[in-house]
Amino acid sequence: MPGDPLTGSGAVPRTVLTKAQLSRGTPTDTVPDSAFALPAEAAPPTHTFEGTLTLNGTSRAGGYRMLKDTAGYSDLEATKHLPRFSATLVQNGSHLIPTVRGLRYTGNAAWNLAVGVGRAWQEDGDGGPTRASLPFALVERNANCVHNGVLSFLFDASSISKVRYQITAETCAYHQFDMWGQVGATYRPGPIPGGKAARKAYAAEVAGRLPTKPIAQLATDHPGADVDTSKFGGEITPSALSTYGFYYDGVNYVGGCQTRRGQYPFCGQMLLPSYSTAKSAFASTAMLRLAQRYGTGVADQRLTDLVPETAGKRAWSGVTINHALDMSTGNYTSAGFEIDEAGSTMLDFFLAEPYTAKMNKALSFPRKATPGSQWVYHTSDTFLATRALNNYLRKKTGPRADLFNMLRDEVLTPIGISPDAGATSRTDNSAHGVPFGGYGMFWTQDDIAKFAKFLNNDAGAVGGRQVLHPGLLADSMQQNPSERGVTTTGSTPMRYQNGFWDREFTAADNPAYTKPFHVPFMSGFGGITVAMMPNGSTYYCFSDNYEYGWSAAVSESQKLAPMASGARP
Structure with missing residues (x-):
């Protein structure tokens, strides 16, 4: 399994979410998200989780702090609490894998649910039980807002501590809040049908992800281009920025996943809404x-x-x-x-x-x-x-x-x-x-980068097999000058074709643009952009303050040489 085995000693200096706090604590607020993260000195897990985790009493538990609510969602009591929460989990090394991933309908009046892949590890201070942490997301019922959270607990072969949880981030322009709590939980261990397949599939998934580097590494990898990586994501209010990234030359250069309490512990697992x-x-x-x-x-x-x-x-x-x-x-x-x-x-x-x-x-x-x-x-x-x-x-x-x-x-x-x-x-x-x-x-960071690569670099083909109609895709991607699409209205008229936007850039935007070029892009409510550049690169940004600026990312992209595959005239 990529990322395993863990090589830490287990000597983790922990003062937040200690064993005692997970056993009998009553939280009064959120804590730094780093308390839920895999620490540098994490040792390989002693125990293996396989069975069903159920959180008890979620409909009445916990705290809720409204930060923005333009539509009065907080008037509904269900909004302030977790929905029914149960997940069947298997373990591969230190990776804790839900057998059901993606959107799950709960029947709750406010929330549906998604549970991501977490980690399990050993800390000396826990005295024997294995520590686990899982990312999860609340998804607004009948809509597309996503509120990202994380939970943590201790377990052994047959028992489990209480479960601490909190939500400190979202991609949602009109409803923003913190949520926290600690509840009793039930662990029902036992073999899971399809567990072996789930472990194998996740190992293949991790191995198949695009190579990832921090966004600052782009300038180091391409020193002659003089790229200013601060321009990526720089046109968005930092507190409204969920994450961003830039795909170029086979690498997914990623920004962080800032929350109100630090970096999200599972940035690559942060669930992002698509909207439009x-x-x-x-x-x-x-x-x-x-x-x-x-x-x-x-x-x-x-x-x-x-x-x-x-x-x-x-x-x-x-x-x-x-x-x-x-x-x-x-x-x-x-x-x-x-x-x-x-x-x-x-x-x-x-x-x-x-x-x-x-x-x-x-x-x-x-x-x-x-x-x-x-x-x-x-x-x-x-x-x-x-x-x-x-x-x-x-x-x-x-x-x-x-x-x-x-x-x-x-x-x-x-x-x-x-x-x-x-x-x-x-x-x-x-x-x-x-x-x-x-x-x-x-989406996740890897998902959106791969999808853009499929359109912008692979021309709708997988392993040499054409999956999308090449001619209609070329039209959508602005590769056919005679098929630019319908002219939009607005202060900056653009083109729209087959659900894709298009913006033309000229010397009026930047004197360096001596030859006009087109950038097809996907756009989503609140501040979501996926812009696919003529040189084969892609810039993506997920935010929620109604800010859509990305021209600076285009300018930095244009400094880079066209990729061997995917570049277009």
């Missing part, structure tokens, strides 16, 4: 996959032939999947920049949890223009495109087909995306609901 990057990474990429399988005509399929709810709605006649992915259906209330997206109809669409209610709102905009002639940003249009693509897939393969599962099995998993990103938010707060399409995916 899903418009590119889910809806558009699924279309590109189907086009490779069945031909480019999939983009020209009419919604009225694939979405039964459009029956009798004349406003949707002539609207194709391509129009919906381009946000040019011709159906809107106002053509002003994102006025509709911030309006009451879209608010009702976002708040609607049942499929029927969400679909009704998506179809409620009136016809104002000929399809294909006017760009108006509507997340609901991507929801419609996703539903149409799903039903197209069912016509081809059978009634049980699911578009996201197809994307996961045929695109995401083959390129090495982790199980943390292997589920998406759906209607009806159910794993059996309909995918949102335009938001509701999740």
